[in-house]
Amino acid sequence: MSAIAAEKKLARRTVERGSNGERTKDLLFRSALLLCLLVAVAFLGALAVTTLSDGVGRLSGEFLTGEPSRLRTDSFGIRPALIGTLYLMVLVAAFIVPVGVASAIYLEEYADGTKWWNRAIETNIQNLASVPSVVYGILGLAFIVRGPVDIFGLGVGQPTLLAGALTLGLLVLPVVIIVSREAIRAVPPSIREGSLALGATQWQTIWKQTLPGALPGIATGVILALSRAIGETAPLILVGAVANLRFNPEIDGPFSALPALILSAVGEPKPEFQSIAAAAIIVLLVILLLMNSVAILLRNRYETKW
Amino acid sequence: MSTPHDPSQTTPVADPTDPRTPAPASVRLAAAPAAAAAPKEMAYRLKDVEVHYGDVKAVQGVTFDLAQNEITAFIGPSGCGKSTLIRCLNRMNDLVPSARVGGQVLYHGQDLYGDDIDAVQVRKVIGMVFQKPNPFPKSIYDNIAFGPRVLGRKKGMDEIVETALRRASLWDEVKDRLKTNAFGMSGGQQQRLCIARALAVEPDVILMDEPCSALDPISTAAIEDLMLELKERYTIAIVTHNMQQAARVSDRTAFFTVAKSDDGKRIGELVEFNPTEKVFSNPDDERTEQYVTGKFG
Numbered sequence: 001m002s003a004i005a006a007e008k009k010l011a012r013r014t015v016e017r018g019s020n021g022e023r024t025k026d027l028l029f030r031s032a033l034l035l036c037l038l039v040a041v042a043f044l045g046a047l048a049v050t051t052l053s054d055g056v057g058r059l060s061g062e063f064l065t066g067e068p069s070r071l072r073t074d075s076f077g078i079r080p081a082l083i084g085t086l087y088l089m090v091l092v093a094a095f096i097v098p099v100g101v102a103s104a105i106y107l108e109e110y111a112d113g114t115k116w117w118n119r120a121i122e123t124n125i126q127n128l129a130s131v132p133s134v135v136y137g138i139l140g141l142a143f144i145v146r147g148p149v150d151i152f153g154l155g156v157g158q159p160t161l162l163a164g165a166l167t168l169g170l171l172v173l174p175v176v177i178i179v180s181r182e183a184i185r186a187v188p189p190s191i192r193e194g195s196l197a198l199g200a201t202q203w204q205t206i207w208k209q210t211l212p213g214a215l216p217g218i219a220t221g222v223i224l225a226l227s228r229a230i231g232e233t234a235p236l237i238l239v240g241a242v243a244n245l246r247f248n249p250e251i252d253g254p255f256s257a258l259p260a261l262i263l264s265a266v267g268e269p270k271p272e273f274q275s276i277a278a279a280a281i282i283v284l285l286v287i288l289l290l291m292n293s294v295a296i297l298l299r300n301r302y303e304t305k306w
Numbered sequence: 307m308s309t310p311h312d313p314s315q316t317t318p319v320a321d322p323t324d325p326r327t328p329a330p331a332s333v334r335l336a337a338a339p340a341a342a343a344a345p346k347e348m349a350y351r352l353k354d355v356e357v358h359y360g361d362v363k364a365v366q367g368v369t370f371d372l373a374q375n376e377i378t379a380f381i382g383p384s385g386c387g388k389s390t391l392i393r394c395l396n397r398m399n400d401l402v403p404s405a406r407v408g409g410q411v412l413y414h415g416q417d418l419y420g421d422d423i424d425a426v427q428v429r430k431v432i433g434m435v436f437q438k439p440n441p442f443p444k445s446i447y448d449n450i451a452f453g454p455r456v457l458g459r460k461k462g463m464d465e466i467v468e469t470a471l472r473r474a475s476l477w478d479e480v481k482d483r484l485k486t487n488a489f490g491m492s493g494g495q496q497q498r499l500c501i502a503r504a505l506a507v508e509p510d511v512i513l514m515d516e517p518c519s520a521l522d523p524i525s526t527a528a529i530e531d532l533m534l535e536l537k538e539r540y541t542i543a544i545v546t547h548n549m550q551q552a553a554r555v556s557d558r559t560a561f562f563t564v565a566k567s568d569d570g571k572r573i574g575e576l577v578e579f580n581p582t583e584k585v586f587s588n589p590d591d592e593r594t595e596q597y598v599t600g601k602f603g
Contacts, residue, residue, distance in 0.1 A: 112403060190440035194500070197398060198453035198507050199430030208456070213443060304443045305489075 051285075055278025063279055068244040068261065073272040078280055080245040081261040084161065085230050085287070087249060088257055091165035092172070092229045097222055099169075100176030101211075104218075107177070108184045109206055129174035137238030140167025145239050159240020161255035167235050172225040179221025183214035188306050216302040223295040227288045233259035258284045349374040349511060349541040350395065354409035357390050357399065363573050364390045368409070370560055370579040377533060377542040379552035379582065382562035383597070387574025388545045391562070392513050394418075395543060396432035397425040413511075430457065433504035437516040439496035441488035441503075446471075446480050449488045449499055453507035466506055473539075474502035475532055494525025501532065505540075512536065514544040518551065530555050549598055552582065559585040561594045 066077020103125075111118040144163045187210050195205040211218075242256045243264030249255035258280055265277035350372040357365045365387030372378045380388035390399070397418060399405040411418045418428055442449050450467045459466065467484070471477040476498045480491070488499055497517060504512055514533075518526040526548075533542055533555050546552050552559050559582045564572050578585060578594045589595045 114403075188440070190436060190438060191442060193398065193401065193434075193436060194440040194442065194503075195452070195456075196401065196426075197396065197429055197434040197436075198456065198503065199426055200453070200456040201426050204456045208452070209442060306443075 051278045051281050054275050055280075055282045058275045058279035059282065064283070067246045069246075070244065070268075073270060073276065076272075076276050078258065078261060078283065080248055081243075081256040081258050081280070082283065084241070084245070084249045084255045084257040085259075085284070087161055087251075087255070088165050088168060089226055089230050091162065091251070092169045093222065093226055095166060095169035096173050096176045096225060100173055100222070100225075101180050101218060103173075103177045104180035104184055105206060105211075108181050109202070109210065125174045125177055129178060132234075133171055133232050134234040134238065136167055136171040137235035139170065140164070140235055140239040158252075159242075159254060160252050161249050162251050164236055164239050164241060164255055164257070167239050168229040168232060171232060171235060172229045175225045175228070176222055179225070180214070180218045183217025183221065184210060186217060186306070187213040213304055216298055216304070219302075220295045220299045223291050223298070227291040227295075230257070231259060231284065231288060233263055236260050237263065258287075347374040348372065349414065351412040351415075352409070353412065355391065355394060355411060356408040357387065357394060358404075358406045358408070359402065360404040363567075363571065365562075365574040368562075368576045370576060372541065372543060373558065374541045375537055375539075376557040377537050377544060377555050379556035379559045380543065380545045380562065381547075381549060381552050381559060381597075382574070382577075383564060384547075385572060385574065386562035386564050388560075388562050389515055390574070392515055392543055392545050395511070395513055396434055397428045398434060400425045430507060431509055432511040432513065433507060433509035434513045434515065435497070435500050435504055435517050438520050439493055439500050441491070441496050441499055443487065443489060445485045446488050446491070446499060447484040450503050450506045453503060457507060470502040470506035473505050473536070474498045475528065475535075476502055492525070494521050494528060497521060497525065497529060498532065501529070501536075505536075509540065511541045511543070514542065516545050516547060519547060526551070549586075553586050556582045558582055561585060561589075561591070561597060563593055563597070 062075060063077055064082060065079050066075055067079060068076055068081070107118070107122065111121075113119065113122075140163060144166050145159055191209050191213065192205055195209045196202070200208070236257050236259060240254075241260035242254050243260045245254060245256035262277050262280045262284070265273045265280065348371040352371070353369050355365070355368040356363060368387075368391060380392060382388050393399045394407050394411055395413075395418075399407060407419055413428075413432070417423070442452060444452070447467055450470050451463050454463065454466050468477060468481075471480060476495065479495060480499075488496065491499060497520075501512070501517075518529055521529070530551065533544070536542060537557075544552075544556065558580065560579045561577045562574050563577050565575050567573050578589055578591045580590065584590075585594060586598050589598065595601075
């Protein structure tokens with residue numbers, strides 16, 4: 001009898017009013033979060049504004065198509081560096097797409113995760129993704145530019161475009177592998193089962209079902225990796241990018257790239273070079289923003305909703 | 307009882323007295339001698355089949371035969387190994403690296419786990435439909451055409467697609483939107499698409515692993531009707547949790563249950579295999595009776 005009464009009482013409990021203290025805490029916490037965000041945005045905004053105001057006046061057709069010159073700063077142009085950067089982008093992509101995607105397919109579809117060597121490879125790839133880029137620069141210098149690894153007989157003992165591209169490729173390869181693996185893993189196992197149950201081989205299943213399903217994710221990851229690669233400076237300097245190259249780079253010859261040019265311009269004593277650096281930064285930023293927009297577009301347009 | 311072994315190390319089964327056991331170059335030997343086309347021709351003979359996942363034994367001691375052009379239902383409580391077992395019938399268990407199959411799975415006399423048998427070839431002859439509809443993220447047409455294409459067919463694809471969709475009673479519903487994405491279909495249509503997809507590679511057997519568990523009653527009824535039509539041409543095995551479904555569609559029923567071994571491990575085993583009528587009206591085993599009358603499970 002009393003138990004039933006107690007139950008009835010419980011069922012009729014009124015809702016407590018929220019305490020003011022709790023609400024204040026909530027508000028404070030939210031404000032702190034917003035403040036942190038604002039600090040980051042404010043710095044970025046200030047950087048963008050000063051760069052734009054310094055560099056916009058410099059931007060012209062001549063700036064994009066001319067050659068760099070220490071003496072005639074009025075007609076200073078970035079063409080060799082710009083071409084070098086675009087060239088690097090293509091070469092890095094040609095290197096990382098097949099190697100990265102193939103590695104990801106092996107690790108996701110073939111590797112037996114219970115074997116210690118496969119786990120060791122996985123752990124190492126995760127770690128490699130966070131190795132500082134300057135270390136990759138040293139690696140490139142030692143093993144690609146000067147080293148025993150002479151690819152196609154091109155560029156041993158020389159700081160060539162190919163050597164730069166391979167170094168940047170190695171730098172972003174772990175990222176590409178990780179992103180591609182995630183994209184492949186996002187294809188549900190039921191799709192593979194469905195394909196295999198129809199008598200398709202594992203290779204047919206990967207090539208015709210898994211990879212097409214993972215492609216938007218892989219493409220997005222590759223583009224983001226590329227945009228990181230072409231923004232890198234330290235490895236390029238180490239493998240010998242020339243800041244003020246006066247002719248167009250060749251695959252097996254000396255090369256330049258925008259980050260190298262920007263770094264050198266910032267260090268110049270002449271005041272004109274500050275605006276040159278700012279203008280070159282704007283060009284690099286536009287390229288990066290374009291690439292990232294393509295990545296977002298790809299993701300939104302082609303991503304499969306399973 | 308034979309010891310569990312790796313599928314690739316199975317001892318080859320060659321019964322010289324059995325005329326249906328030729329030296330197998332490929333799995334496709336479904337074309338049994340015409341003389342043997344008696345009504346009770348057996349498609350499968352299972353002998354002491356057991357499945358291990360790593361060190362854990364999931365099913366043991368399963369021995370029964372599946373007749374051709376009949377529907378055999380596998381019923382039993384969760385964990386009794388009926389899904390595990392149906393996946394042995396077309397070697398889908400190969401996809402689980404730790405799975406090992408022991409005993410013999412004979413398909414028209416040929417050991418599916420024999421040395422010279424390629425799982426890919428097995429699956430061309432023995433199709434499968436899964437619990438959750440799993441259409442490919444492609445058009446309806448390409449979903450059907452995928453199987454024939456990977457088998458190397460190029461000509462007459464329109465006809466193959468139409469035939470498969472007609473056999474799955476889906477043609478009239480989708481003939482005007484063959485090029486639209488299969489994800490836009492209802493769940494029941496998707497499942498019938500998966501059945502049509504399996505039919506398009508012209509298998510001899512269709513295995514269905516709880517094909518209706520994700521569907522509403524109307525779609526379920528459509529698929530049950532379809533199964534009764536399909537058994538004229540195909541041998542069908544179906545795993546189901548729905549006892550009414552087993553009673554409605556199947557000719558024979560295998561009842562599995564979970565047994566406790568001496569050391570307290572739970573292992574699935576076959577309790578009873580009989581014509582469906584008998585299983586649901588007058589089963590041999592008490593446990594079957596309790597299960598089909600809803601007293602346990």
